[in-house]
Amino acid sequence: MTAFNETIEIKEAIKKGYVFRSIEKPWNEEELKDAIILGYESYIWKITRKKIIDDLDNNAKQ
Numbered sequence: 001m002t003a004f005n006e007t008i009e010i011k012e013a014i015k016k017g018y019v020f021r022s023i024e025k026p027w028n029e030e031e032l033k034d035a036i037i038l039g040y041e042s043y044i045w046k047i048t049r050k051k052i053i054d055d056l057d058n059n060a061k062q
Contacts, residue, residue: 013019019041023032 008058010019010022014022020042023035
């Protein structure tokens with residue numbers, strides 16, 4: 001979360017995957033809640049995916 005409004009930098013960070021989503025002020029409470037939930041779910045999906053890939057790689061090496 002940041003108070004800065006550097007849209008070019010924010011858009012570039014989103015494209016590169018460094019930022020999940022950008023919400024401009026004043027934000028809608030429901031939109032903010034949804035963004036937090038989706039961001040958390042995305043994070044869990046990424047770490048789960050990485051663990052599955054690592055497990056498959058380890059099994060293939062055995």
